[in-house]
């Protein structure tokens with residue numbers, strides 16, 4: 195209770211906080227606290243309509259500022275990035291899972307974050323490294339197509355989300371540990387990661403009055419410990435196996451590109467006496483890569499394919515575009531669409547951008563923390579205050595996007611069908627949508643994610659025709675919150691080989 199009564203940090207700036215709804219000490223902060231961000235999204239939309247594009251909520255002991263305006267977002271994230279790129283101090287359960295803020299997404303804006311992010315960007319996401327995993331993508335595509343072909347033999351329609359998640363997982367596990375783990379281990383890793391992700395909200399209550407909850411909610415604390423040790427029990431053997439292989443000089447040749455774990459085993463933390471990461475921290479960082487990359491990408495894939503089922507003419511146009519770049523072949527098996535050819539497919543890219551605009555997998559970014567008191571357009575943004583952005587709303591702004599709820603890939607094309615001046619998804623010059631965030635904390639993997647989406651969608655359309663199942667009615671595009679914002683009714687499609 196004491197923490198809920200804490201005063202706002204003292205400040206020399208006398209401006210008011212941005213406006214917000216009535217604050218009843220203890221009661222309203224607790225009400226907001228019990229809900230996830232996605233749960234309060236509808237309330238936030240109403241509050242923005244009432245108070246304008248910048249508003250304040252007190253959530254627990256924290257002051258949270260929400261932005262629903264692309265110019266403000268640009269001012270904060272790009273023009274004043276250094277002041278708004280910190281993360282909040284993690285709560286006890288979060289600290290337990292993120293190794294005391296030793297991963298990219300949770301670490302404070304400073305040397306550790308820079309070291310971890312630079313390592314991820316240089317070692318895994320640099321174009322030369324991404325190229326090194328081209329064979330892995332071919333293998334995963336083959337895996338995905340085989341699973342779909344197997345499924346359509348016995349089923350009239352296929353629930354595709356599991357297949358997408360499995361494929362993304364296989365790909366990221368390979369990039370992480372440098373090996374093709376068998377299906378059983380893959381399943382175990384996926385289950386361990388998902389059960390942690392989906393339980394986070396349930397554990398949040400443990401962060402308040404830990405001394406009391408440790409006693410009254412002992413079972414829940416034990417469950418958290420069990421989930422983490424289960425995750426370690428699965429991932430540590432893979433880390434040790436790679437360490438051994440590295441020692442024996444078996445890693446890092448053409449057949450065996452450098453894995454994320456290799457880079458983590460070599461990494462030293464400059465502001466912690468150049469120490470290496472310990473095993474538990476490596477588990478945390480690998481888990482971050484897997485969870486940040488799997489659900490986001492497979493959710494995006496599902497929304498894209500749902501739109502292609504809903505709008506067959508858009509699907510057909512992609513298929514026609516691909517046909518033009520494919521070599522004539524007399525082989526019985528279809529050739530795959532190669533990633534070198536993706537740049538020749540502007541309509542495909544437009545479809546993917548339109549889907550990320552209309553159905554961003556994340557409706558908010560991760561909370562940013564303010565580094566020092568800031569006078570922002572006459573309001574006080576206090577040090578340690580949280581700032582977040584209405585990502586979905588910003589991409590649906592009718593002042594930028596005509597008929598914003600309609601699915602129109604042509605928005606991203608010139609009249610002659612070429613790409614509109616390379617649409618800037620990073621928002622560095624101006625923000626029109628921000629599915630990957632923007633500025634210093636932007637998703638470091640946005641190019642890799644775009645590559646994955648283009649490569650898999652191209653090949654899924656090239657290999658199959660996707661339709662509504664017989665008697666399936668229309669595709670239900672309602673949203674539901676999980677870790678990402680997913681389809682409320684998961685996509686079920688009737689798929690048949692494309693002739």
Ligand code: HEM
Pocket residue numbers: 298299300311482483486487488490491494554555556558559560561629630631632634635636637638639640642643
């Ligand atoms: C369609 C796929 C993806 C979407 C929509 C997406 C979206 C996002 C968003 C909105 C953020 C938060 C930005 C902020 O806090 O301002 C983020 C951060 C992050 N993403 Fe992604 N992401 C995707 C794929 C990936 C993949 C494949 C990886 C890893 C291989 C990844 C790794 C990360 C990491 C490490 C961060 C934290 C960055 C930091 O705090 O510095 N993401 N992503």
